Amino acid sequence: MSRGVFKARRTVSRRSVLLALGGASLLAACGPDKGAWHAGGELPGDSHSGEVSADPMPSVFPSVAPPTPGQCPPITGAGTPRHGGPQYYLPCKGTQIALTVDDGPDPQYTPHMLALLAKYDIRATFCMIGRSAAAHPDLVKQVVAGGHHIANHTYTHPLNLTKQPAAQIRAELHRASEAISNASGGQPTLFRAPGGAWSDAVLSECGALGMRPLDWSVDPRDWSRPGVQHIVDTILTRTRPGAIILEHDGGGNRDQTVSALTIALPRLLDAGYAFAQP
Ligand SMILES: [Zn+2]
Incomplete structure (x- = not known):
């Protein structure tokens, strides 16, 4: 399909989503794929690097870093100024933070995640893998029905998107948006690169499809199964106003x-943080 045709279709799809949601802005998603995914093994997740071994269940937790409104870090990171650069933090506003959930939808874990978020009335951003969205359209609909956003996370979750030729990058993003659109009725407006692998080419294709690049600022590397204690400790000690927290509901x-x-x-809520969407 030519880009011109795609743009025309996107305009119609976005309008239909806005109508369906009563004018509320919608959509953002994430995707994955790394060989091991096909083999049923562990998906490497989206941490910027590393591997950790599992621990026993947690016992004692640190106190939550107190919110200090007005002291948010810059929204975008250094070193990626072209095309705007990816977003690492929310705009500095009160005590807002964001939760992002990557590499789904997953038949086993996405429902657990949705139930947990509903219990605490939290809206998150699910960064979906396009082919998983295509395989589980009902889960995509459940995520939207829960008030969550969906972001594009590529169609197959390549290990390093920056190593792909421009045409392949474009295809990964385009196919994922198409799969998410087919399942949800709306186009993603956010894109998260697998592993945070950004380049000028990735950012350019992201912008060409009308999406903003989304990264993160708090990463417990939950995908590596480092132990519940480690995940909880990392979240509670590193979260600050504006933080974008990375977690996973798929890939293993x-x-x-x-x-x-x-x-x-609940500890973040008790400390005074409020969840918002990028
Ligand atoms: Zn991912």
Whole structure:
């Protein structure tokens, strides 16, 4: 499909989403794929690097870093000034933070995540893998029905998107948006690069499809299953106003992630943080 045709279609799709949601802005998603995914193994997740071994269940937790409104860090990171650069923090506004959930939708863990978020009335951003969205359209609809945004996270979650030729980058983003649109009725307006692998070419294709690049600022590396204690400790000690927290509901066993958020989310709320969407 030519880009001109795609743009025309996107305009119609976005309008239909806005109508369906009564004018509320919608959509953002994430995607994955790294060989091991096909083999049923662990998806490397979206941390910028590393691997950790599992720990036993947590016992004692640190206190939450207190919100200090008005002291948010810059929204975009250094070193990626062209095309605007990816977003690492929310705009500095009160005590708002964001939760992002990557590499789904997943039949086992996405429902757990949705139930947990509903319990605490939290709206998150699900960064979906396009082919997983295509395989589980009902889960995509459940995420939207929960008031969450969906971001594009590529169609197959390449290990390093920056190593792909421009045409392949474009195809990864385009196919994912198409799959998410088909399942949800709306086009993603956010894009998260797998592993935070950004380049001028990735940012350019992201912008060409009408999406903003979204990164993160708090990463417990939950995908590596480092232990519930480690995930909880990282979230509670590193979260500051404006923080964008990275978690995963797909790509492997996410029992630790669900257990850790069950502990961390109410503590963040009790400390005075409020969840917003990028
Ligand atoms: Zn990912």
